[in-house]
Amino acid sequence: xxxxxxxxxxxxxxxxxxxxxxxxxxxxxxxxxxxxxxxxxxxxxxxxxxxxxxxxxxxxxxxxxxxxxxxxxxxxxxxxxxxxxxxxxxxxxxxxxxxxxxxxxxxxxxxxxxxxxxxxxxxxxxxxxxxxxxxxxxxxxxxxxxxxxxxxxxxxxxxxxxxxxxxxxxxxxxxxxxxxxxxxxxxxxxxxxxxxxxxxxxxxxxxxxxxxxxxxxxxxxxxxxxxxxxxxxxxxxxxxxxxxxxxxxxxxxxxxxxxxxxxxxxxxxxxxxxxxxxxxxxxxxxxxxxxxxxxxxxxxxxxxxxxxxxxxxxxxxxxxxxxxxxxxxxxxxxxxxxxxxxxxxxxxxxxxxxxxxxxxxxxxxxxxxxxxxxxxxxxxxxxxxxxxxxxxxxxxxxxxxxxxxxxxxxxxxxxxxxxxxxxxxxxxxxxxxxxxxxxxxxxxxxxxxxxxxxxxxxxxxxxxxxxxxxxxxxxxxxxxxxxxxxxxxxxxxxxxxxxxxxxxxxxxxxxxxxxxxxxxxxxxxxxxxxxxxxxxxxxxxxxxxxxxxxxxxxxxxxxxxxxxxxxxxxxxxxxxxxxxxxxxxxxxxxxxxxxxxxxxxxxxxxxxxxxxxx
Amino acid sequence: xxxxxxxxxxxxxxxxxxxxxxxxxxxxxxxxxxxxxxxxxxxxxxxxxxxxxxxxxxxxxxxxxxxxxxxxxxxxxxxxx
Numbered sequence: 001x002x003x004x005x006x007x008x009x010x011x012x013x014x015x016x017x018x019x020x021x022x023x024x025x026x027x028x029x030x031x032x033x034x035x036x037x038x039x040x041x042x043x044x045x046x047x048x049x050x051x052x053x054x055x056x057x058x059x060x061x062x063x064x065x066x067x068x069x070x071x072x073x074x075x076x077x078x079x080x081x082x083x084x085x086x087x088x089x090x091x092x093x094x095x096x097x098x099x100x101x102x103x104x105x106x107x108x109x110x111x112x113x114x115x116x117x118x119x120x121x122x123x124x125x126x127x128x129x130x131x132x133x134x135x136x137x138x139x140x141x142x143x144x145x146x147x148x149x150x151x152x153x154x155x156x157x158x159x160x161x162x163x164x165x166x167x168x169x170x171x172x173x174x175x176x177x178x179x180x181x182x183x184x185x186x187x188x189x190x191x192x193x194x195x196x197x198x199x200x201x202x203x204x205x206x207x208x209x210x211x212x213x214x215x216x217x218x219x220x221x222x223x224x225x226x227x228x229x230x231x232x233x234x235x236x237x238x239x240x241x242x243x244x245x246x247x248x249x250x251x252x253x254x255x256x257x258x259x260x261x262x263x264x265x266x267x268x269x270x271x272x273x274x275x276x277x278x279x280x281x282x283x284x285x286x287x288x289x290x291x292x293x294x295x296x297x298x299x300x301x302x303x304x305x306x307x308x309x310x311x312x313x314x315x316x317x318x319x320x321x322x323x324x325x326x327x328x329x330x331x332x333x334x335x336x337x338x339x340x341x342x343x344x345x346x347x348x349x350x351x352x353x354x355x356x357x358x359x360x361x362x363x364x365x366x367x368x369x370x371x372x373x374x375x376x377x378x379x380x381x382x383x384x385x386x387x388x389x390x391x392x393x394x395x396x397x398x399x400x401x402x403x404x405x406x407x408x409x410x411x412x413x414x415x416x417x418x419x420x421x422x423x424x425x426x427x428x429x430x431x432x433x434x435x436x437x438x439x440x441x442x443x444x445x446x447x448x449x450x451x452x453x454x455x456x457x458x459x460x461x462x463x464x465x466x467x468x469x470x471x472x473x474x475x476x477x478x479x480x481x482x483x484x485x486x487x488x489x490x491x492x493x494x495x496x497x498x499x500x501x502x503x504x505x506x507x508x509x510x511x512x513x514x515x516x517x518x519x520x521x522x523x524x525x526x527x528x529x530x531x532x533x534x535x536x537x538x539x540x541x542x543x544x545x546x547x548x549x550x551x552x553x554x555x556x557x558x559x560x561x562x563x564x565x566x567x568x569x570x571x572x573x574x575x576x577x578x579x580x581x582x583x584x585x586x587x588x589x590x591x592x593x594x595x596x597x598x599x600x601x602x603x604x605x606x607x608x609x610x611x612x613x614x
Numbered sequence: 615x616x617x618x619x620x621x622x623x624x625x626x627x628x629x630x631x632x633x634x635x636x637x638x639x640x641x642x643x644x645x646x647x648x649x650x651x652x653x654x655x656x657x658x659x660x661x662x663x664x665x666x667x668x669x670x671x672x673x674x675x676x677x678x679x680x681x682x683x684x685x686x687x688x689x690x691x692x693x694x695x
Contacts, residue, residue, distance in 0.1 A: 237665070237690070237691035238691045238692070238693045241691060242624075242690070242692045243693070245625070246692060248693070248695050249694070250623075250624050250694070251692060251693065251694035253621075253623055253635070253636050254623065254666065257668055257671055257687050258672075274636065275635045279692075280623075280624060280627075280635045281635055284635075319694070319695070320695065321694075321695070432694075454695070455695060458695065464666070465665070465666070465691075465693055472673070501695065567671065568670055568671025569672075
């Protein structure tokens with residue numbers, strides 16, 4: 001088939017590769033879907049619901065791995081690097097949508113594809129080589145067991161020096177439920193265990209090289225909107241100033257000052273070692289320089305190195321969430337150790353948040369006497385930097401007790417009879433903002449479609465920075481609408497376009513719509529963008545309902561619903577239940593959290609109960 | 615006079631370059647001093663460089679009057695993900 005149909009912004013083609021049969025097929029992208037669910041997260045979630053019965057086992061060959069770009073990915077507008085990986089999540093059983101930047105997503109479009117669907121599983125390790133029209137499944141025996149950096153070097157030698165590579169590390173190969181997919185050496189589509197599914201398919205890597213560009217509907221108007229956006233971003237004190245100069249870890253001292261920095265597996269909300277692991281300390285000790293993703297003026301990536309000592313190493317990061325999970329959450333204040341653990345997570349291809357949180361859970365079980373030194377192999381105490389780093393290596397290798405850690409903290413806590421030590425929702429570990437303090441985050445963690453995650457609706461923007469308007473963190477009133485519309489629905493829209501969420505401090509939906517319309521020729525108005533975000537959120541919700549999740553899963557750990565023990569906000573606690581009923585009503589869901597027939601009709605999803613395999 | 619402590623974070627430390635990261639600086643200020651007066655008159659830091667200000671871990675109005683023992687902290691625009 002012709003590579004490009006009448007599509008602007010989009011390449012117009014879905015590439016489907018079946019690793020069981022070896023079949024490689026190309027399908028036209030249904031452009032009516034573009035108007036309905038945009039691309040990226042929305043499009044891939046829609047496709048997944050039509051591909052599988054959500055009740056299947058996540059590591060079944062029937063679970064496809066869907067890589068999807070948005071209409072802005074690779075367009076050349078600022079920060080348009082993003083692609084998503086969607087499947088049924090091995091870690092959680094919910095819908096997964098993991099998101100990454102770098103250069104892999106744009107290259108997939110330059111090769112002529114909006115979406116890559118990988119089905120089935122190979123009996124032996126393979127990698128996929130996509131060079132424009134030429135698509136091959138190649139043996140990857142010599143790559144199996146290698147870290148992503150080495151994998152990328154070898155694949156580039158075998159294919160094209162400018163190829164862009166997404167691969168799994170040993171974590172994914174060994175089906176760690178913490179495994180993500182690594183692109184451009186260090187960037188991870190990290191959460192939900194998507195790398196385990198790639199490992200189960202025996203797919204070591206995907207290499208792409210493309211020679212096309214994204215065709216725009218109205219190039220003149222598009223570049224005008226691009227220049228406007230570029231100006232707004234480069235004049236913004238957060239997007240361009242803070243992210244670029246200080247990195248996300250500059251939040252460490254701030255969130256800790258608020259008493260909202262979860263510490264020692266959420267047993268406290270203040271960490272005495274915050275300053276030692278702060279963004280400022282990172283700049284003074286390990287930061288070498290910044291690096292940018294495709295077409296990004298922000299350049300927030302931290303290229304870093306620990307030059308001496310037991311934690312010597314080099315790589316990228318750590319970012320705020322990683323500093324927190326491998327630091328405060330484990331009681332560790334040694335920045336070199338945290339940085340090393342972050343490098344190791346990239347090498348093994350495992351998620352820093354869930355890995356740190358799982359080790360923190362194990363530390364609590366050890367200190368309370370549930371886990372013995374004999375079982376673990378060494379004392380695993382809060383604050384022991386060397387033990388934390390050792391546990392990361394064991395987790396990546398599935399060696400010894402690491403075999404249990406590699407399946408995440410939900411299963412660890414269940415296995416040892418202490419489910420109350422799991423600090424997450426829907427089997428996904430929470431992030432670095434205490435829900436005892438940020439009531440918006442409490443509701444977000446509980447209702448997030450991929451489990452307790454901050455980037456599905458980071459209400460801290462409103463509850464701390466005042467974007468779009470300030471709502472004090474402890475206030476309950478109107479948080480339901482804030483979580484639903486300007487955060488969850490808005491993020492679903494942004495994630496579907498291919499632009500990076502970090503631009504959102506400088507620009508609004510209106511500016512993104514001002515790019516989408518001339519890029520695609522489709523009427524992407526502000527009102528429609530809100531409707532599209534709402535539709536995408538409901539599609540994900542319907543998948544989860546079909547997978548067996550209910551209102552009973554929209555919960556938080558008991559620990560964070562009890563008063564915070566210390567810090568400036570001692571006594572504060574998550575008051576989720578007060579918000580949940582109102583949130584459901586605003587969403588147009590019944591009291592059990594199911595979209596009503598009226599709501600589905602409003603979203604054009606009235607036939608949806610008949611989709612999703614029922 | 616009342617005793618308070620001040621933390622200057624991230625880029626604001628340039629105004630007291632001897633301060634360590636997250637170090638509390640003890641200051642004696644006149645009674646009835648507001649947060650705004652502390653920032654601009656006593657510390658002599660331009661208000662436009664400050665995005666977040668907290669007293670005892672709580673985001674506070676700039677017209678708040680500081681009292682004995684208050685812990686004040688200032689930040690430039692920062693954010694994370």
